Amino acid sequence: MEPYFFLSYARRRGPRVLVKRFYDDLCAELRRLRKGNPMPSDRPFLDVQSIQVGQDWNAALGDALGNCRTMVALYTNDYFRSDFCGREWKAFEDRQRSHREVAGVDAKALIPVLWEPVQSIPPGAAHIQYDNLAFGENYAQSGLRRILAADPGGGEYRRIVNLLARQILVSAEHFRIPAVSGLDLTAPESAGPFPSAADRAEPGSHALLLVAARTSASAHKWPKDPGCHGESPTDWNPYHAESAEPVARRASQLLEERGFTVRTEVVSDVLGATLDEARGQGQVAVLLVEAQAAADEPFGRALRAYDRSNHPGSAAVVPCGQDEAGDGPQSKAYWEAVRGVFPFNWSKGAGDPLPLLQSGIGSDQFDGALHAVVVKVQNHLFSFQETLKLSSLESDQITSTSLPVLSTVAVPPDQTKPAPPTPARPASDPILLEQEQDR
Template identity: 35%
Template structure:
């Protein structure tokens, strides 16, 4: 429909308002003659519009930024313009947020850190669809390439990123390099406020674990708790929410709130630092009280029971002509052949050796064994690798005698078949208190239903005794371990096994027993744990009853 005050090109005529319609009700088009508007078509004004419509408020000078709310509007418009293309001077990409975290937190639970980073980036992409995939976030592990000067690149990206998301934890405040990153970005905000007079809250803390006491005044100046994010987040941190339910409403609420905060802060342009060298930054932490105690080191022996790719194709008599079928399609014994067509699940990705088994897809590392060895090594331990076989019990006993703990990685699809079934049944019949068992739930396992029940029912038949204790306070037998919990459950199992080995050791000399775990006499005793773990040696003289005491003056009569 043609606007009432516009008409197709033609000789200009003087505009006359319709009867009963005042000028004030006409649309106030201020476009010049022959301007393109509406759907790109060319229109002309029907006549000279009055300089001021009747009954309209007086016009203000649009160049004046002293009007109410105009400064805020100017900052928002400037922020929107600065976000177009996500590039700064010189073509440098300006990510929405710089991801600052402690390496120790990633080593202890890399799957949790990775999931939060991915979820935050995906949520930001959802609420900010105009942002390109390369400008949403910066994380060193995703952008650094072989041969890059990592410190120079971190300095450059920290100097241009619009915000910084910092994962607060005791490990974060014990890291000197995290202190450099935090101090450099905080200094950048202070510099911007000094130059422009505007405070931009671009440093966004996330409580990963409750931070330690004695934080610097600079850190306490920035609020890191928020009441509407829930009590669980405030008391336990985001990592506990991920452990409890990685897709639960409490966790999702925090992710959405952080993404909204990043978007709001990114709208306000923050002055870039032309020359930032993190190597020269004097960080305001590490905090002495936040330095975690050295972890207990030792040997961890890994035993794996998994299928092989070479053994996966066998003859299927139910098929015409005896054609070959994939034997690992359903590896639970006792399943009729006619069920295999309806339950076609592979259980993982296999290789020529059991150590090549990869139940999670896509795999983060070549195999589950490699992932387990890397996590255990980064935690300060050493590892060995063996395949489960008939001599499993003897190997576990020998490891226990040598003050070593063991972990069994069991493929649920291969547990009920030889050569593993009998060895695992013997393990379940015996007592191995310093050996953990992890049975992962693969990405390609069947969903809830009869097929899944039969799969895990077969595992229960192999481990009937351990299955009953899988829900104890400190279980060493963990089943249905998903991808996001594997490394955390693995390291927790190793810690529980080492604690049990330390508690039940029968060494004559307790000093030697503690020295085997790196707990020498120079290590300070922990508070509230001053009771000795071993009773003092009793000499023959001390075993005799005490001699009667001579009466003394002042003793009361009895």
């Protein structure tokens, strides 16, 4: 197998319509440039199309990366947070480096595509030039994904695809980087240059996911229930229109990719004690909260107590579906429910997202929001533990290693139901072709 190019991208959950469309358009443009002649190697590699049901996916990826002529990397924030994308990057970059050492020339066979704007490029990928003035200002500011979504058959998109196909054609036809057999992307030595050490959990790190959500049995009393519940709160899936994966499972997989060992529980009346125990064991804790679940006990009671208390090492994420994030009646009910269960944090933030309370999180924002709060939670937890150690050294009265009881902050009577501020919600992404998440 010798794919003409290998498409490397962050595999988010949900449909990948735009990624597949770009892949098909790039293949078609390469055939056109070759004047209809078949490519002198196997069909370009896209995992969801090239790996067959029942096939060993790790072996298939290893074969494709070890023999492909070029690699096209779709740059996104999630791409540089993905351990597996880092492994794909390293596998191909090692082959390209070997060619440079032997031939004395750079094949430029690793071709970056700015799929979405990125906050920063990790040091391990910074040496690859990805800015391209020929692609235009719109590409540099918004990325190719938005250009494709706004006008799939437009001249700007077609021109960029043509330029990318020409880059692939030159590298694939004029250079043959050394092939590598037996690549195992899961091996420890195959770890790539991203995510960075600062973003990747230390080995042995533990995370606790706590879910507060209704079940299909308890959700029936709400009108127009979207059908995103199951037998257990952990089956809750606010993004069911885009993915069949429960949000707790999605969060668990994202954290495991960063090196965490993850445990999932359901919020109960002993939430405070559970969080204290997790903090004492050095675990980060993330609450996944369905806003409307606050009306059900014991969720409402436990979450309101959490809102009034100081729990270092924990954060709350309140996902929402598309209807809840819009401007209709479901959106109004959603934000009222958020204010009802988190009145203290809401009044502190005046409606703006707080670092440790992220609400209004749609499917396309969830991965990034979870990543951000976990980093914050880790920093808070480490800071708390260091402060505790210093206090223990300075005070002769502390003879035990037990953690202090955290005080509860009372909510002023006139703030229990604050005036509903207009919540700051991210601007909508004008996706015309799909409601999509990549990996």
